[in-house]
Amino acid sequence: MVQTxxxxxxxxxxxxxxxxxxxSPSCRPLKERWQNNGLSADFIAEYFRVFFxxxxxxxxxxxxxxVLSNIKDTVKYVANELLENAMKFQNESLPxxxxxxxxxxxxxxxxxxxxxxxxxxxxxxxxxxxxxxxxDPQELYFKTMxxxxxxxxxxxxxxxxxxMICDYSxxxxxxxxxxxxxxxxxxxxxxxxEIY
Amino acid sequence: MEIRAEKYSVVYDPDNAVVHxxxxxxxxxxxxxxxxxQLLNAAANGxxxxxxxxxxxxxxxxSSGINMVTRFIINVFDVEALDIALTIxxxxxxxxQEKLLKNxxxxxPNLNTMLD
Numbered sequence: 001m002v003q004t005x006x007x008x009x010x011x012x013x014x015x016x017x018x019x020x021x022x023x024s025p026s027c028r029p030l031k032e033r034w035q036n037n038g039l040s041a042d043f044i045a046e047y048f049r050v051f052f053x054x055x056x057x058x059x060x061x062x063x064x065x066x067v068l069s070n071i072k073d074t075v076k077y078v079a080n081e082l083l084e085n086a087m088k089f090q091n092e093s094l095p096x097x098x099x100x101x102x103x104x105x106x107x108x109x110x111x112x113x114x115x116x117x118x119x120x121x122x123x124x125x126x127x128x129x130x131x132x133x134x135x136d137p138q139e140l141y142f143k144t145m146x147x148x149x150x151x152x153x154x155x156x157x158x159x160x161x162x163x164m165i166c167d168y169s170x171x172x173x174x175x176x177x178x179x180x181x182x183x184x185x186x187x188x189x190x191x192x193x194e195i196y
Numbered sequence: 197m198e199i200r201a202e203k204y205s206v207v208y209d210p211d212n213a214v215v216h217x218x219x220x221x222x223x224x225x226x227x228x229x230x231x232x233x234q235l236l237n238a239a240a241n242g243x244x245x246x247x248x249x250x251x252x253x254x255x256x257x258x259s260s261g262i263n264m265v266t267r268f269i270i271n272v273f274d275v276e277a278l279d280i281a282l283t284i285x286x287x288x289x290x291x292x293q294e295k296l297l298k299n300x301x302x303x304x305p306n307l308n309t310m311l312d
């Protein structure tokens with residue numbers, strides 16, 4: 001069974017410039033991989049930064065440097081948040097390799113993160129997605145910041161996803177796929193950033 | 197009072213009433229950010245007039261870090277209602293810092309924000 005939320009686009013076959021990194025749950029404990037999230041996000045951001053250099057020829061040198069640095073920060077932030085979520089919610093008992101992919105197009109950057117989740121996480125996650133898609137994201141963002149600050153540590157606060165939408169104008173969509181018997185749910189989170 | 201790690205440091209300078217944050221903060225959830233939150237709260241409680249949190253040299257902050265900063269701001273203004281002028285300083289040319297400061301000010305209108 002396949003369920004999608006938001007405007008999920010299938011990107012197959014892979015076209016253009018893309019990069020995919022896989023993370024096997026059996027290779028390293030979560031704690032050590034946590035350090036790798038930042039490294040992977042940094043690598044992805046630095047790798048794609050090069051492709052923006054030619055696009056910014058109208059800008060003065062100093063301004064170009066600032067814009068490039070901000071593009072790099074944005075790619076790093078989105079990649080890191082997606083990786084952190086994938087590592088946090090990945091069902092480690094299953095031999096499933098979590099993946100992050102980034103595809104570059106003329107007008108957009110598309111991030112795709114795939115991981116498998118525990119069955120009991122599916123419903124609350126889908127409820128959260130529904131509120132992300134149906135409520136005013138800015139209001140939800142501030143409501144979440146406030147409730148996180150006043151409450152206890154909320155593992156599924158969604159602040160990272162909300163900040164992508166509110167601070168980086170990202171478009172988010174999801175695909176939930178049941179792939180085996182007994183059912184294993186694989187979630188793909190897609191983040192689309194328009195390139196101006 | 198200071199916290200120094202391989203990739204970041206948070207240093208409280210009580211004489212100048214400033215906390216300097218440096219490096220990249222990519223810690224795992226509220227639990228790992230707790231010592232930094234404690235340092236910030238102690239700094240705010242230790243000052244009578246004002247305190248500045250300088251983020252200018254902070255290269256990266258993940259969403260758990262944003263969460264920690266909002267916890268601190270809410271604690272100062274709403275929970276403890278401390279009578280100090282709190283300023284968060286960032287760089288104008290660093291887009292994420294500008295966005296963070298704008299969001300924090302919306303969250304706590306009495307917060308001073310300064311963009312260099």
